[in-house]
Amino acid sequence: MQYRYDKEKNPVSMLAFGCMRFTKENGKINLEKAEAEILEAMKLGVNYFDTAYIYSGSEEAMGKIFEKNHCREQIYIADKLPHYLIKSAAGLEKTFQEQLRRLRTNYIDFYLMHMLTNLETWEKLKDLGIEEWIAKKKASGEIHRIGFSYHGNTKDFCELVDAYDWDFCMIQYNYLDENSQAGRRGLQYAASKGLPVMIMEPLRGGKLVNLLPEEAKQKVTAHPSGRSAAEWAFRWLWNQPEVTTVLSGMNSIEMIRENCRIASETREGAFTEEETAFVNELKDAINHSMKVGCTGCGYCMPCPKNVDIPGTFSFYNLIYSENKKTARKGYMQCTIFRQTPTSASQCVGCGKCEQHCPQGIPIREELKHASKELENVTYKLAGKAIRLFKLW
Incomplete structure (x- = not known):
């Protein structure tokens, strides 16, 4: 295993x-299987294990495994605050203490604001006293490093990077998302600020492996290197020095060994x-099935009605290059799970965006199609539920 480093120069496994x-059986995590997989990963040098409050059963399973094997000090635990469920300072503390109990630990190495969306969301947390709370937790040693995970556009991401003295961040990033989500620009911006960047969705939930179009699969099979589709995606990421570590949802010993070999x-x-x-050939093969030729350049932004135009087209294209379920889930996360929604249906047809689009895309018309599909x-x-219960 190779290692890159956090802000304090502590080694973090590249995988x-x-x-x-x-793996779950009858709705419950197969603890014996999970334990064997975690121990194999540790044996091969993996030291960063990521979970979240809302990952059903995950925190409890990790806590039992690490306690049983007396290996808490050998690894880093990354966990996430579900801020969208928090209504008060008391709620912050209650949720955090529940996470510690589940994990059977008295500290968390890397703690993230889960799916932080934009500055408005961060300001709302500041009103609850999040900055003071973080300071106390770091002073007590209950939190070692503070960061945030992110789904959204590059502009909002860079603003969040500058909004607080973060220790690290996490973004969705892969060769298909090079110019969407936080993208390469966001990755490089965070790194330029000294932030370690953790990568999620390196394979786009399997899209870059099992769901590749036939043309791309044939290209991978015919390439003389013999590399798998997954290996191409991982190597593309680790080629970039700004990438600190890449998360992989591994659930087999074979997958763990293969990914560790590549790392x-x-x-x-x-x-x-x-x-x-x-x-780039693989990317082009995937993009052939896309509906809108948006490159994610962002020249169409900002929209007077706050529509996330590049983000909308990214998920609209996903319907045709991947599947409706994945596209709609991602679109929901990036548009209505925020203080100010960015939905395509907010478009009033002013046409300002089309004046600046270098691709000549009929944006207003395509937003209507996207809204109907997404x-x-x-x-x-x-x-309606989010607004009614004021979750964001």
């Missing part, structure tokens, strides 16, 4: 264990021009 996808062999900056061109009944009901 991290995402603990959301432990041990890959060197930053080692990608050749031919390899970069090949990944904002189904579930989306609308979720939006």
Whole structure:
């Protein structure tokens, strides 16, 4: 295993264990299997294990495994505050103490604001006293490092990076999201500020492996390197020095060993021009099935009605390149799970965006199509519930 470093120069394994996808049987985590997998990962050098309050059963499973094997001091635990469920300072403390009990520990190494969306959300947390609370927890040693995880556009991400003295951050990033979500610009901006950047969704939930279009699969099979689709995606990430660690939701010994092998062999900056061109070929093969030729450049922004235009088109394209369920879930996270919604249906047709689009996209027309596809009944009901209970 190779290691990169946090702000204090502590080694973090380049491959991290995402603990959301432990194998379940009859609705419960198979603890014996999860234990064998965690111990195998540790044996191969993985030291970063990521969970969240809302990952059903994950915290409890990790706590039991680490306590049983007396290995708490050998690893880092990353956990997340579900701020969208918090209504008061007392709620902050109650939730955090519950997480400590589940994990059977008295401190958390990397603690994140889960799915922080924009400055408005952070300001709301500040009104609850989050900054003072964090300071106390760091002073007591209950939290070692504070950060945030993020789904959204580059602009909001960079504003959040500057909003507080963070110790690290986490973004969705892969070769298909190079110019969407926080993207390469966001990654490099955070790194330029001295922040370690943890990567989630390196394989786009399997999209870059099992759900590749046939043309891309054939390209991978025919390539003389013999690399799998997953290996191409991982190597593309680890080639970038700004990437600190890459989370993988591993749930088999074989997957753990293979991913650890790749992490041990890959060197930053080692990608050749031919390899970069090949990944771009895979990306092009995926993009052939997309509906809107948006590159995520952001020239159309800001929208007077706060529509996240590049984000909307990214998820609209996902319907056709991946599946409706994944696209609608991601769109929901990035548009209505925030203080000020950014839904496509907010478009009033002013046309300001089209004046600046270098691709000449009929944005107003495409936003109507996207809204129809993405904002189904579930989306609308979720939006009403969020506003009714003031979750954001």
